[in-house]
Amino acid sequence: MEFIVDAQNIRKSVKSKNKNQPDIKILRDVNFQATAGEFVSILGPSGSGKTTLLRCISGLTRPTSGQVTIAGKSLGTSSERQLARLRRTTISYIFQSYNLLPALPAYDNIVLPLRLSHQKINRHDVKKLMDDFNFQAALSQYPAELSGGEQQKVAIARALMMHAQVIFADEPTGALDSLSRQLIFSKLRELTKFGVCVVMVTHDIEQASQTDRSLILRDGRLVQEFTHPSEQTLLEAMHLAEKVSS
Template identity: 45%
Template sequence: MAPVAVRIRDLRRHHRDVRALDGVDLDLPAGTYTAVMGPSGSGKSTLLQCAAGLDRPTAGSVEIDGVPLAGLSPRRLTLLRRDRIGFVFQSFNLLPSLTAAQNVALPLRLAGRRPSRTQVRDALARVGLAGRERHRPGELSGGQQQRVALARALITRPAVLFADEPTGALDSTTGREVLTMLRALVDGDGQTIVMVTHDPVAAACADRVVFLVDGRVQGELTGPTADAVAARMAGLETAVPLAPATRAAVARKAGAPC
């Protein structure tokens, strides 16, 4: 059995009268690709933020690579996020005045470490951007910018890469290229990936899809296909109305790219 990269137990996050998470238990093995889906307001992004140490849960526990997040001081939590956790957002969050190479090197420089040119070049080559080191974000397509963001997240060799709607700002063709790349990181490098998405096509690239409703796990699929994910999401709509973007993806349910 693969070691557990992320262990979540009885995770709860309450905002006044709203229970964004209401007792989530999950084990995410190392070297696997997990997608998290659910209706709008189901707690997907809250789960990702709590699991990645970006938000403090009300109760429950999270362990990353065997390290419990509860009780860590703000400084130690920052160090853990910097060294063991990668995060990719829907918006690329690149600094427009910096080149691709400088954006990728930024996490290490902020940590007081000076990455070598070879290290940065290798990180960009790993995501298919060899030769683009000197390009600034404005000179790159949306898909290329997301690849730079991926390289920046991966340069520290994190135990877990968290991705929050990584293809949400991309067209379908470019989005599929990014999804194929994420799949290759798992298969070729053994990277652990946890991705929130509303798109059954994106979820079909994962090894496993976990469904949330009202902050609780409401089942999962292993070896998912786009059609199977779309059918499960359509079933969830009977209990909770789906967001427009999710409804469109369910209706589209194109063949999986991975």
Template identity: 40%
Template sequence: MNQAAVRLRSVTRSYGRKSGAVTALDGVSLDIPRGTFTAVMGPSGSGKSTLLQCTAGLDRPTGGQVFLGDTELTGLSERRLTLLRRSRIGFVFQAFNLLPSLTAEQNVALPLRLAGRRPKRGEVLDVLERVGLRERAGHRPGELSGGQQQRVALARALVTRPDVLFGDEPTGALDSTTGREVLSMLRTMADGGQTVIMVTHDPVAASCADRVLFLADGRVQGELHSPAAEQIAARMTRMAAVPC
């Protein structure tokens, strides 16, 4: 059994053709160990979002290989890729993406229904309890604060017990106090064995991770392990500096 939750081997992703082609990822190879919290940072246009989308099976690389555990995503049909995403991958986005007409409980149960499973109420309530919202199970998104909505989104991502939880700026729409609460939950999940990969622009958010990867021009330009926010901010400042 491979100990990496995710492996990328010489992954490239280009958009457009010939002289107009833009390379978003340029030969990226990396391993994400199981049960770790990884943050991905970089300047605008560095390839962060493309890396997350290719790694999570939302986009197909132009070249190279992506593995979820021992399963190669790049060789799967669209149908098999969809089924895999529903059962083995969890997503948390900046915009929450909750259905406004459904209660918190119904939103959390939705991935199970999409996967063809009949949700057990106890199972759904248990995962809501993990994020501190069991008592809000009957409330719709409009009756919840932004932080509570993001915690519902987190519960929805966890209900299928995914191999990897992906976050795309999961605290970007939250105030600093609520953002810290969500980050603390992600940290606790990683400490409990969940693999978390998060794209962020915030050095404070990234400092909650075990490892921070820095991207520029579609390539990994370095990493830091268990860094302080000040170290991350200094690295980002150097990456953004333009020589005179």
């Protein structure tokens, strides 16, 4: 089986603020693989390490140890320049905290990655995508003038404009109403039909139950994996993970 994302034995530790304390282990020996066209969801209690895992397996953060390969490229042996190139051409990342540039209007935020990689910009495509997302504000508005949900749609559109092979999405629908959640989810699902791999962190069990595979993270470890799980199965798994962590 050819994996588009292949992460082996990922560990991430950070120094404790208190010098006498040992390092804090955020991720402990995580293995993660995904194939082209697969939609994988990652669930887990708050603080279990989901964002850290997504950052490590997407090349945004270097793990303390372990290997990550994306589309055949080993991230550990890549230079910062090569990593930046991979991020521009192969990977898109939807941030939990949006990461929009406050000085740019919505439209310019969306097309920024295209501009940076000297790609052609089709204004109509941007407008169409935002209409599909039921974006009600004007594309000339600045992030500070947008609601949280509208900012989230801008951040998602920015990631989708790049036509990446792998999309990492950190709670991409957390700030959205249920109609918008469904629209975004359908869009991601549609992309997987064209061979895009989507790795999504979510707290939304209903959405996770519509992905191909769900992984449960607890205290920095992947503890359970389900293929096409039912909502009930995931609810029970999450209850267990939350109980054990607390």
